[in-house]
Amino acid sequence: MSLVVKDNSLINASYTLSLVEQRLILLAIIEARETGKGIDTETFLEIHAQHYADRFHVDVKNTYSMLSEAVLTLFNRQVTYMTVDERRNKPEKRVVRWVSGISYVEGAGVIKLRFAPEIVPLITRLEENFTWYELMQVANLNLYATRLYELLVCWRSTGKTPVIEINDFRSKVGLVENEYKAMCDFKKRVLEPAIKQINEHTDITVKVDQHKTGRSITGFSFKFKPKPQTKTNKAISQGRDPNTADMFSKMTDAQRHMFSYKLSEMPEMSKYSQGTESYQQFAVRIADMLLQPEKFEELYPYLVKIGYK
Known part of the structure; x- marks a missing residue:
């Protein structure tokens, strides 16, 4: 499973990335997690052209040139997000770069990138305020x-978003000021195709409501729900034996991954860790353990300690 974890302040930030650049960011997060390298201000993470092609179902021959071009643009990309000035206890709008260094290895089809210091905690802070999703959910999206899928799953617990003001929404999905200014163009080129792709290719179905001031559309809100899965399809999608009963717990997959990260940081769980594995690797293993009835029962007291009911 290729799990992407981002702080919700980053999910709700405003930034403009190309599709290739967005995917590179996601692959770098996964690279750090799956290799155990972690994400810090010193380590260069590697993204291979073949991995990019495999994950996003594109021809590897085209991937080399796409990655080479992305190096030239990603370094200059900025992200604007809201934080709090703790001394004054006031909102603070912060503008930072995504990466502090990036390079392309000629002939090898490899990008090396290092996240900027301000971005690192937004990706690695696994507290209450994060959103997770599997890369496969966005592999076929433009x-x-x-970006819309990321925004929606921030509200997975409620299944609906608040009203998002139109200019705020435009910046969140990565539009620059002069792109698709006419509402008819915005709907036709951005909103409607995005909703159609999410409904066709992801684990949720979404509907949009438009909100007006007078005759003008001034914002949108969204309602969404998980797609129903048969037991067999669910088991297959998770790589499990469809004949194995897994109804011993009402824990959803979203909860399983969230609680596995919390469990990985508990001192009491150290007896389950192996060698020098990172917290991220440990959490992945715990998530798998929670799929086993006997292990779930064994870990249940720890789950209760961290808020599972």
């Missing part, structure tokens, strides 16, 4: 659909 840029706008990917």
Whole structure:
């Protein structure tokens, strides 16, 4: 499973990335997690052209040139997000770069990138305020659909978003000021295709409501719900034996991954860790353990300690 974890302040930030650049960011997060390298301000993470092609179902021959071009643009990309000035206890709008260094290895089809210091905690802070999703959910989405999906799953617990003001929404999905200014163009080129792709290719179905001031559309809100899965399809999608009973717990997959990260940081769980594995690797293993009835029962007291009911 290729799990992407981002702080919700980053999910709700405003930034403009191309589809290739957005995917590179996601692959770098996964690279750090799957290799155990972690994400810090010193380590260069590697993204291979073949991995990119495999994950996003594109021809590897085209991937080399796409990655080479992305190096030239990603370094200059900025992200604007809201934080709090703790001394004054006031909102603070912060503008930072995504990466502090990036390079392309000629002939090898490899990008090396290092996240900027301000971005690192937004990706690695696994507290209450994060959103997770599997890369496979966005593998077949365009840029706008990917950003919309990220925004929606921030509200997975409620299944609906608040009203998002139109200019705020435009910046969140990565539009620059003069792109698709006419509402008819915005709907036709951005909103409607994004919703269609999400409904066709992801684990949720979404509907949009438009909100008006007078005759003008001034914002949108969204309602969404998980797609129903048969037991067999669910088991297959998770790589499990469809004949194995897994109804011993009402824990959803979203909860399983969230609680596995919390469990990985508990001192009491150290007896389950192996060798020098990172917290991220340990959490992945715990998530798998929670799929086993006997292990779930064994870990249940720890789950209760961290808020599972």
